[in-house]
Amino acid sequence: xxxxxxxxxxxxxxxxxxxxxxxxxxxxxxxxxxxxxxxxxxxxxxxxxxxxxxxxxxxxxxxxxxxxxxxxxxxxxxxxxxxxxxxxxxxxxxxxxxxxxxxxxxxxxxxxxxxxxxxxxxxxxxxxxxxxxxxxxxxxxxxxxxxxxxxxxxxxxxxxxxxxxxxxxxxxxxxxxxxxxxxxxxxxxxxxxxxxxxxxxxxxxxxxxxxxxxxxxxxxxxxxxxxxxxxxxxxxxxxxxxxxxxxxxxxxxxxxxxxxxxxxxxxxxxxxxxxxxxxxxxxxxxxxxxxxxxxxxxxxxxxxxxxxxxxxxxxxxxxxxxxxxxxxxxxxxxxxxxxxxxxxxxxxxxxxxxxxxxxxxxxxxxxxxxxxxxxxxxxxxxxxxxxxxxxxxxxxxxxxxxxxxxxxxxxxxxxxxxxxxxxxxxxxxxxxxxxxxxxxxxxxxxxxxx
Numbered sequence: 330x331x332x333x334x335x336x337x338x339x340x341x342x343x344x345x346x347x348x349x350x351x352x353x354x355x356x357x358x359x360x361x362x363x364x365x366x367x368x369x370x371x372x373x374x375x376x377x378x379x380x381x382x383x384x385x386x387x388x389x390x391x392x393x394x395x396x397x398x399x400x401x402x403x404x405x406x407x408x409x410x411x412x413x414x415x416x417x418x419x420x421x422x423x424x425x426x427x428x429x430x431x432x433x434x435x436x437x438x439x440x441x442x443x444x445x446x447x448x449x450x451x452x453x454x455x456x457x458x459x460x461x462x463x464x465x466x467x468x469x470x471x472x473x474x475x476x477x478x479x480x481x482x483x484x485x486x487x488x489x490x491x492x493x494x495x496x497x498x499x500x501x502x503x504x505x506x507x508x509x510x511x512x513x514x515x516x517x518x519x520x521x522x523x524x525x526x527x528x529x530x531x532x533x534x535x536x537x538x539x540x541x542x543x544x545x546x547x548x549x550x551x552x553x554x555x556x557x558x559x560x561x562x563x564x565x566x567x568x569x570x571x572x573x574x575x576x577x578x579x580x581x582x583x584x585x586x587x588x589x590x591x592x593x594x595x596x597x598x599x600x601x602x603x604x605x606x607x608x609x610x611x612x613x614x615x616x617x618x619x620x621x622x623x624x625x626x627x628x629x630x631x632x633x634x635x636x637x638x639x640x641x642x643x644x645x646x647x648x649x650x651x652x653x654x655x656x657x658x659x660x661x662x663x664x665x666x667x668x669x670x671x672x673x674x675x676x677x678x679x680x681x682x683x684x685x686x687x688x689x690x691x692x693x694x695x696x697x698x699x700x701x702x703x704x705x706x707x708x709x710x711x712x713x714x715x716x717x718x719x720x721x722x723x724x725x726x727x728x729x730x731x732x733x734x735x736x737x738x739x740x741x742x743x744x745x746x747x748x749x750x751x752x753x754x755x756x757x758x759x760x761x762x763x764x765x766x767x768x769x770x771x772x773x774x775x776x777x778x779x
Contacts, residue, residue: 337471338465338471339463339465339469339471340470340471341470341472346688349688349689350674350677350687351474351670352687353683353684353687353688354476354503354673354674355456355670357499357503358476358499358668359476361498361499364498365452365491365494365495366452367452367453367454367478368452368453369453369454369455369456370439370453370455371455371457372432372435372438372439372455372457373429373435374428374429374457375396375426375427375428375429376427376434376438377425377426378393378395378425378426380434380435380656381393381434383655384430384434384625384652384655385430385434386531386535389430391462392430392461392463393428393430393461393462394428394460394462394471395424395426396424396426396427396428397424398423398426428460429460430459430460430461431459431477431667432455432457432475432477432667433479433649433652433665434652436453436455436477436481437653437655437663438656440653440658440661441653441657442656444658449481449482449483449661450480450481450482451480451481451482452478453479454479455475455476455477456474456476456477457474458472458473458474459474459475460472467640470671473669473670474670474671475667475668475670476668476670477646477665477666477667478492478495478665478666478667479663479665479666480492480663480664480665481653481661481663482663483662484650484662486602486605486629487605488664489598489602489629490602490605492646492664492666493509493511493609493613493631494609495666496509496631496666497509497609497611499668501610503673503677504680504682505637505673505676505677505680505682506611506635506636506637507633507634507643507644508612508613508614508634508636509609509611509612509613509631510613510614510616510619510634511599511602511603511613511614511615511619511630511631512599512615512617512618512620512621512629513595513596513628513630514534514595514626514627514629514630515592515594515595515598515627515628516582516592516595516617517530517533517534517537517595518589518591518592519586519591519592519593519595520533520565520568520586520592520617521533522588522592523586523588524565525558525561526561529555529556532555532556532557533555533557533565533620534620536548536552536555537569537618537620538618538619538620538621539551541618542641545569545570548569549562552565568585568617569617575603575613575614575615578615578617579596579599579600579615582596582617583596595628598628598629599615599629602629616632619632621645625649626649627648627651628648628650629647629648629664630645630646630648631644631647632644635676637680638675638676638679638680640675640676641672642669642672643668643669643673643676644666644667644668644669645666645667646664646666647664648663649662649663649665650662650663688740689740689741689742690719690739691719691720691721691739692719692720692741692743692779693713693718693721693741693742693743693744693745694720694722694723694732694739694741694743694744694745695709695710695721695744695745695747696723696729696733696745696747697722697723697724697725697726697727697732698747698748698749699726701752702747702748702749702752703722703726705747706722706745706747709745709775712776713775713776713779718776718779723735732744736762737762742761742762742763743760743762744759744760745757745758745759745760745775746758746759746760746767755771755772756769756770756771756772757770757771757772757775
């Protein structure tokens with residue numbers, strides 16, 4: 330027997346029901362983005378590696394899927410050079426393109442490439458798959474969708490406020506209880522200055538960002554491995570463990586960072602955002618351990634955790650002041666968020682929060698008893714489809730049991746039965762598949778009935 334085909338680890342197939350659920354997620358997010366004035370774009374699945382490399386930090390670069398050059402990618406290299414050259418250097422020679430790691434860097438490239446066509450501030454959203462050569466585990470995939478919204482060309486913190494409102498609106502529509510976490514990279518920079526380790530800001534943020542995953546002891550061990558002195562790690566502990574209301578945390582950080590200009594600016598930015606948000610449906614919390622490991626963030630950073638499901642962050646984002654500068658367009662500030670559609674899919678599945686109308690596809694199935702009956706059904710079928718009712722006819726004049734089994738398998742709520750008797754009277758026997766109730770009605774009345 331032939332071996333069954335398989336798919337790469339960290340990727341998934343999606344059934345029709347699963348696709349209906351995913352489209353519900355995408356459509357909900359798309360509608361909310363449009364409410365706030367965002368416009369949709371798309372970029373290619375693969376980008377030049379010169380666009381991608383060096384934008385995500387050393388760890389991010391390792392997770393890029395690289396694409397071998399077409400044709401003879403070994404051209405110009407001897408066997409000895411191939412055998413004795415490091416993997417990274419070989420990849421640089423063999424690969425000029427890679428699969429996109431996220432949607433933000435391609436968006437920055439898009440802005441610079443099309444800057445003459447754009448009216449600033451430019452508000453875009455993008456819903457497309459991304460790829461990361463990560464170790465697959467629950468809630469983490471190698472191929473997954475991101476649903477991004479970004480604003481570039483404006484430094485106003487009202488953009489951050491609106492993005493928080495978008496997050497709150499989306500999860501309210503989903504019926505998912507979440508906690509929106511906020512911090513600021515300027516605060517983290519101020520903390521690094523305060524403990525005398527300003528040059529170690531990247532190491533500190535990468536380690537702190539893992540607190541939820543590996544725990545405090547492991548974070549402290551990683552900081553020590555990165556060369557952070559023991560006294561500096563000790564000074565960091567009260568900040569990592571800081572509790573209280575948002576107002577109390579901000580007041581404490583004003584005192585702690587009183588000698589750090591950049592740190593105080595970060596505190597002011599967070600205070601402004603929180604003051605403008607008012608009452609959201611979901612709580613928003615200042616979390617000083619939130620670091621968002623990506624190097625390009627420079628201001629406010631956000632992350633969203635589901636309260637009723639054990640899973641990693643399901644939305645994240647932040648402010649980046651000069652991302653387009655890496656493509657020759659310095660000084661253009663931006664801020665954005667990204668919904669993790671695949672994790673949201675898992676959360677909604679676990680909580681069983683999909684509306685029935687979002688999952689059920691066909692609403693009405695016509696049973697097929699033969700050519701004459703099918704011709705009669707096709708006339709009614711055209712009318713119900715014109716009225717917006719999703720309907721189909723079973724293509725073969727098979728046994729009734731088989732056709733009803735098909736309706737049950739597809740969870741079709743109504744079945745229209747037209748046999749010789751119904752055909753002679755110009756009527757339809759409409760069966761409610763949930764209750765089992767049957768109603769003999771005029772063909773012209775089927776729209777009113779449904």
